[in-house]
Amino acid sequence: AQKITQTxxxxxxxxxxxxxxxxxxxxxxxxxxxFWYKQPSSGEMIFLIYQGSYDQQNATEGRYSLNFQxxxxxxxxxxxxxxxxxxxxxxxxMRGLYNFNKFYFGSGTKLNVKx
Amino acid sequence: SQTIHxxxxxxxxxxxxxxxxxxxxxxxxxxxxxxxxxxxGRGLQLLFYSVGIGQISSEVPQNLSASRPQDRQxxxxxxxxxxxxxxxxxxxxxxxxxxxxxxxxEGSWLTVV
Numbered sequence: 300a301q302k303i304t305q306t307x308x309x310x311x312x313x314x315x316x317x318x319x320x321x322x323x324x325x326x327x328x329x330x331x332x333x334f335w336y337k338q339p340s341s342g343e344m345i346f347l348i349y350q351g352s353y354d355q356q357n358a359t360e361g362r363y364s365l366n367f368q369x370x371x372x373x374x375x376x377x378x379x380x381x382x383x384x385x386x387x388x389x390x391x392x393m394r395g396l397y398n399f400n401k402f403y404f405g406s407g408t409k410l411n412v413k414x
Numbered sequence: 415s416q417t418i419h420x421x422x423x424x425x426x427x428x429x430x431x432x433x434x435x436x437x438x439x440x441x442x443x444x445x446x447x448x449x450x451x452x453x454x455g456r457g458l459q460l461l462f463y464s465v466g467i468g469q470i471s472s473e474v475p476q477n478l479s480a481s482r483p484q485d486r487q488x489x490x491x492x493x494x495x496x497x498x499x500x501x502x503x504x505x506x507x508x509x510x511x512x513x514x515x516x517x518x519x520e521g522s523w524l525t526v527v
Contacts, residue, residue, distance in 0.1 A: 305457075332514060342502060344518035351514070390457060392516075400446050400465055401473075402508070402516050406457035 301326045301395050303405035310410050312381045319366070320376040320389050320408045328395030333374040334402070335365065338388040347389075350374060378410075386412045416441035420505040420519035427526055433478075433492040435522050437505030440486065447488040448506040448516065449480055458504065464488060465510070500526045 302325040312318035366375040391405040420437040450458040462480035505519040
């Protein structure tokens, strides 16, 4: 079974600074995918970034990058140049090869960007 | 383009009443479909997923059931709601056979009183 752990229930960051949101995972699957989602106060879930376990390079999408350290089983999200609109809940998720149809989510991190 | 809709957006139901949340996906065929629940301030819990019409997999024993009467329609139901069923319910889809992400609907806020 897969397990996702996000140990930071809440984070603060100053506008225009970078912030790292932590995510560790546990799986016995030889291949898996890692995802990050943003959930604003409206409730919608917005896909941010994807990292495959066999991808050679860390994924990047605009101001979002995924710091993937396979040996440590961590997949931290880095947001550069934080904006006020980045204030939201952020969820790390994964799915494994043997449970390909199931996406498992962490408990989330509430990010607050201060002006 | 593909879109996903779920309704109603908000509902307040008394304990013991039935529930029906509906989700439809447009612009794709044979998607994987999911129901998640998010308790207040918590992560997402996978409730059900479906890989095809009439095929439902349940993740946790609970007071809810799901059905997929058509390829792009997914319904979450209960015969008698409990207080603990309150939460934010999200429908999601993922393209087969190996879409690399999962797309969510707008969500439904359920309050059982």
